[in-house]
Amino acid sequence: MPPEEEVGRVHCRLDELLEERGMTLSRLAELVGVTVVNLSVLKNDRARAVRFSTLTAICDALGCEIGDLLVLRPRA
Amino acid sequence: MPATERQRFSFVELDRTDVVVTYVVAALVVVGSVVAVVRRVAELLGAGPVPVRVELTGDETLRAPLGPGGADVPATAGSVVVEVPHLPGLATGVALLEAVLVPAAYGVTAVCLALFCRRVVRGAAFTAGTTRLVLVSCVALIVAWLVQVGATTAVGDAARAALGGAEADPGAVFVASFPLGLLLVAIALGAVAGAMRVGERVQRETEGLV
Numbered sequence: 001m002p003p004e005e006e007v008g009r010v011h012c013r014l015d016e017l018l019e020e021r022g023m024t025l026s027r028l029a030e031l032v033g034v035t036v037v038n039l040s041v042l043k044n045d046r047a048r049a050v051r052f053s054t055l056t057a058i059c060d061a062l063g064c065e066i067g068d069l070l071v072l073r074p075r076a
Numbered sequence: 077m078p079a080t081e082r083q084r085f086s087f088v089e090l091d092r093t094d095v096v097v098t099y100v101v102a103a104l105v106v107v108g109s110v111v112a113v114v115r116r117v118a119e120l121l122g123a124g125p126v127p128v129r130v131e132l133t134g135d136e137t138l139r140a141p142l143g144p145g146g147a148d149v150p151a152t153a154g155s156v157v158v159e160v161p162h163l164p165g166l167a168t169g170v171a172l173l174e175a176v177l178v179p180a181a182y183g184v185t186a187v188c189l190a191l192f193c194r195r196v197v198r199g200a201a202f203t204a205g206t207t208r209l210v211l212v213s214c215v216a217l218i219v220a221w222l223v224q225v226g227a228t229t230a231v232g233d234a235a236r237a238a239l240g241g242a243e244a245d246p247g248a249v250f251v252a253s254f255p256l257g258l259l260l261v262a263i264a265l266g267a268v269a270g271a272m273r274v275g276e277r278v279q280r281e282t283e284g285l286v
Contacts, residue, residue: 038286048284 109179167234174227181220
């Protein structure tokens with residue numbers, strides 16, 4: 001498994017993407033079929049791993065690429 | 077299942093009543109163990125003759141009062157308890173070790189299994205502490221098994237010698253007295269501990285998975 005600090009560098013831009021599209025987290029949860037709790041985990045950068053199926057469903061729902069959703073923060 | 081909060085698995089559906097029952101059983105085992113230790117130590121260190129269980133090979137023929145009107149009939153027995161007027165010092169030491177360690181191992185196992193049930197109910201099944209409880213039970217039973225096998229043979233031989241009887245074939249006595257049940261339970265607990273280690277790893281790897 002990768003070190004903890006490396007996992008923590010991945011930032012999820014779900015908040016920004018939702019705001020741009022005027023969509024709520026609950027609505028996205030309905031569209032994607034993932035619980036609000038899990039999406040909240042993802043949104044707040046507390047996730048340590050994401051399934052390809054979840055990524056695909058979120059990107060389909062938001063009409064974005066995976067690179068738009070996840071970005072890598074520079075090392076501190 | 078929430079992902080980042082510590083994922084908790086309960087592979088056995090237990091409730092508080094079940095846990096209370098395990099506490100009661102554990103308490104009974106502990107009390108029984110303490111009583112057994114006190115009684116056996118008193119027997120070994122007391123002034124009177126010492127009762128000693130002697131394993132038989134199955135070749136010896138005994139007479140049991142099971143016939144009509146209590147008449148003796150030929151019988152074979154796996155072991156007999158004989159009273160030895162004076163047990164040698166080393167044999168007494170080994171018997172004391174057995175008297176203390178074996179019930180203590182049963183007590184430790186019962187307490188560990190009760191704590192194991194409590195942790196499972198609380199949803200902390202696959203954690204290092206829970207695995208340790210199973211491992212401690214396993215080791216305690218293996219120690220009890222080794223002590224029991226060694227002490228039964230050694231003290232039995234000493235009793236035979238003290239009574240002036242013929243020496244038995246040690247190999248045959250060892251095979252006759254082999255307590256397989258205890259060893260099998262220890263092996264089963266070892267397997268459970270192994271499975272729980274795998275569960276711990278799987279849980280660790282899936283924490284935070286969305």
